[in-house]
Amino acid sequence: xxxxxxxxxxxxxxxxxxxxxxxxxxxxxxxxxxxxxxxxxxxxxxxxxxxxxxxxxxxxxxxxxxxxxxxxxxxxxxxxxxxxxxxxxxxxxxxxxxxxxxxxxxxxxxxxxxxxxxxxxxxxxxxxxxxxxxxxxxxxxxxxxxxxxxxxxxxxxxxxxxxxxxxxxxxxxxxxxxxxxxxxxxxxxxxxxxxxxxxxxxxxxxxxxxxxxxxxxxxxxxxxxxxxxxxxxxxxxxxxxxxxxxxxxxxxxxxxxxxxxxxxxxxxxxxxxxxxxxxxxxxxxxxxxxxxxxxx
Numbered sequence: 001x002x003x004x005x006x007x008x009x010x011x012x013x014x015x016x017x018x019x020x021x022x023x024x025x026x027x028x029x030x031x032x033x034x035x036x037x038x039x040x041x042x043x044x045x046x047x048x049x050x051x052x053x054x055x056x057x058x059x060x061x062x063x064x065x066x067x068x069x070x071x072x073x074x075x076x077x078x079x080x081x082x083x084x085x086x087x088x089x090x091x092x093x094x095x096x097x098x099x100x101x102x103x104x105x106x107x108x109x110x111x112x113x114x115x116x117x118x119x120x121x122x123x124x125x126x127x128x129x130x131x132x133x134x135x136x137x138x139x140x141x142x143x144x145x146x147x148x149x150x151x152x153x154x155x156x157x158x159x160x161x162x163x164x165x166x167x168x169x170x171x172x173x174x175x176x177x178x179x180x181x182x183x184x185x186x187x188x189x190x191x192x193x194x195x196x197x198x199x200x201x202x203x204x205x206x207x208x209x210x211x212x213x214x215x216x217x218x219x220x221x222x223x224x225x226x227x228x229x230x231x232x233x234x235x236x237x238x239x240x241x242x243x244x245x246x247x248x249x250x251x252x253x254x255x256x257x258x259x260x261x262x263x264x265x266x267x268x269x270x271x272x273x274x275x276x277x278x279x280x281x282x283x284x285x286x287x288x289x290x291x292x293x294x295x296x
Contacts, residue, residue: 011069027054107142114141117152121159130169131162172203179210187217222280225273 031051036044114137122132135158141151173195180189189210197206267274281288 011073013065013069015065024054106144110142111137113148114151114155117148118155121152121155125159125163127159127162128166131166134162135159169198172198172206175203176206176210179207183214187214187221189213218279219283222276222283225276 028051031047034040034044034047118135118137122135127135135155138154140146141154176194176198177191180191180194183189194206194210197209201209267277269277278288
């Protein structure tokens with residue numbers, strides 16, 4: 001069945017072309033040989049506007065006439081062809097719907113098969129929940145041309161990558177936990193809060209943040225210790241003749257800050273307090289040495 005054109009008439013449109021041409025030439029005579037100067041510029045702009053208006057009028061006539069010539073006569077033709085297409089569509093629609101239903105059923109069945117294979121692969125590679133979720137069903141897997149063996153091979157390749165990432169994640173977790181645990185004798189660090197940073201920071205940045213937190217906390221503790229008034233405890237030991245109750249200063253200090261000063265101290269305190277004092281003097285760039293030490 002082939003559509004055949006029975007009659008065809010070439011479009012032709014006649015209008016008063018010659019009369020318009022004659023009138024147009026007469027009308028344009030007044031615009032010809034015009035010389036535009038600064039004095040006549042205003043008149044020149046007016047002439048340009050009038051001529052542009054005349055051009056637009058003719059273009060509008062051309063477009064509207066062309067529409068009447070070509071579009072109007074073909075409306076009946078287009079309507080007749082559209083009716084024929086509707087007849088075909090009425091028969092095509094139920095066929096198309098049935099084919100689509102069969103294709104959807106095929107894809108659904110294949111999806112079940114692929115999901116079963118994914119479950120096996122997850123168990124085989126021992127993937128955790130996070131990395132198992134990466135084994136999704138790609139759109140190409142559902143194509144009828146994509147065989148199940150090809151799909152399984154591709155899934156295993158993807159699982160291998162996920163397994164490597166899983167091991168790397170676990171190594172990073174253990175690194176953070178061990179780093180926090182290394183400071184447990186000095187302070188308590190919330191390892192879980194640092195583990196959560198791995199979601200948007202690399203391991204090196206997280207470890208650096210832990211060290212920065214430790215240094216900052218140590219400085220706070222040292223400043224707090226030095227600001228607190230120190231109590232001197234006299235142990236209950238009858239053999240001790242005396243306890244130093246204050247620091248003794250030898251030498252003359254220049255408080256103007258123009259020279260490097262020196263001082264001799266004798267300090268008595270608990271072991272940890274003496275260690276903290278040494279750390280503080282190092283932080284303040286004070287040079288010192290231990291002459292002697294002992295227990296009371």
